[in-house]
Each structure stands twice: as C-alpha cells, then as structure tokens.
Amino acid sequence: MALEKFDDIYHRAAQRKGGEGQLESLLSKPLTNEQLQQISNDRWLSAFSMKVFQSGISWKVVRNKWPNFEKLFFGFKVEPLLMLSDEQWDIKASDTSIIRHHAKVRSIQANAQMIHHASLEHGSFGDMIANWPGEDITGLWSYLKKHGNRLGGNTGPYSLRQMGVDTFILSGDVESYLRNYKIIEGGRDTKRSMAAANKAFCHWQQESGRSLTEISQTIAFSTGDNRVA
Helix, strand or coil: CCCCCHHHHHHHHHHHHCCHHHHHHHCCCCCCHHHHHCCCHHHHHHHHHHHHHHCCCCHHHHHHHHHHHHHHCHHHCHHHHHCCCHHHHHHHHCCCCCCCCHHHHHHHHHHHHHHHHHHHHHCCHHHHHHCCCHHHHHHHHHHHHHHCCCCCCCHHHHHHHHCCCCCCCCCHHHHHHHHHCCCCCCCCCCHHHHHHHHHHHHHHHHHHCCCHHHHHHHHHHCCCCCCCC
16 A cells, blocks of 8 residues: 555644644654764663663653662663672662562663673764664664663663654554554564564655654654544
C-alpha cells in the first residue's frame, strides 16, 4: 500500500487537536548534534536507568525516588560504578532508599559498561549518538538492545527521546497506524518490521523536512482516542 502523504496526516492531527497552532505547541523539537555531544555519560546512564525502572512501575513513583538513586549510584558517574564489586552491587540493590529490584539495579552496571566501551571507541557516548546516521535510527535501537541491558522494546527509544535524540517511537498509536496502513505486519520488533517502519519515517522526513520526533508525534495525534473535547 502506498504511504499516506504527511500533509494529510498533519491536517488530520490538527483537526483532532484544535488547529495547527495547538498541534504545533504539542510537538517536541530534538536537540542538535552539537547539543547531544555536550551531554555527559552520567546523564545518559541516568536516563537509561530511569526508563528501565519505569518499565512496569508508575513513572511518577520512580521520578519521586530518583534523587535517592542519584545519591546511591554516585550521580551515575560511570567510572566509580565500574569499580564496584558484585557484592557491593548486591548491597545497593537491597538499599531501602530506592526501589529494590535486583535485576534492574544490575542493569545499571551493564549499561555503565556499554557506555564506557562506546566512549573508548567514540570519545564519549554523546559523540556516538550525535554521529549515528539519522536514516538508521532503528539501528541505534538495535545497538542499545544488543550491547545494553533491558533496553529492548520501547525502553531504549523512549530513553533517547527523553534525552533529545531525534527518533520516532512505536507507541501504541503509532504502531496501530503503521499496521492499519500495512506498513508493518507480523511482530513489531522483527527486522522486517523495523526496516519497514524506518523506511516509511525516512520517506516522510524527506517529504516534509520535519524531524522524526515531530513526525512520530503527529502520527500519534492523528489516530487513536486522543482527540480534544
């Protein structure tokens, strides 16, 4: 099936949200590559860790506890965390000041190692992210899933979006749209579905000149139950 023109998606979203001005106010702008390069490794690790803990738990509960996480894990500074022994990680996982979940706490260790190794190769994790080809954003998702821990599904993409990376997200509404238009079929996370979604978003980006973030949000606003009253 031929792709729907982005202008048609945009106008439908605007109608549902009360006009173009209202829609534009809801769209996020990604950071520039220069801004991404300025983000320190500890902020990337904090963002990944927060999203890991928010999976299956109230986001608000996790946010309220996060200052305690920052304190317990040295502000998510990678180097001190890499020096902890397995026994020290187990002790931290049982600390009552945070949300006690042993596997998720140990994901902090694994993702610190991922960020460390990427920094050795690229200079910093932010440098790697900034220089990642924009037309292969799902390749970055795959990198996080393969080299990180508990960053598969939407956890990695949501973390990237939170940090200002230009990425689409296969939210429920976006996935529903892509399925309705036969852009993806079968499993959402298969290589075939990822490639098809990536191709469609790159097409809309070239057509509209907008960021993947804006396109993704516009599609989400154009479908589902999120109409204005």
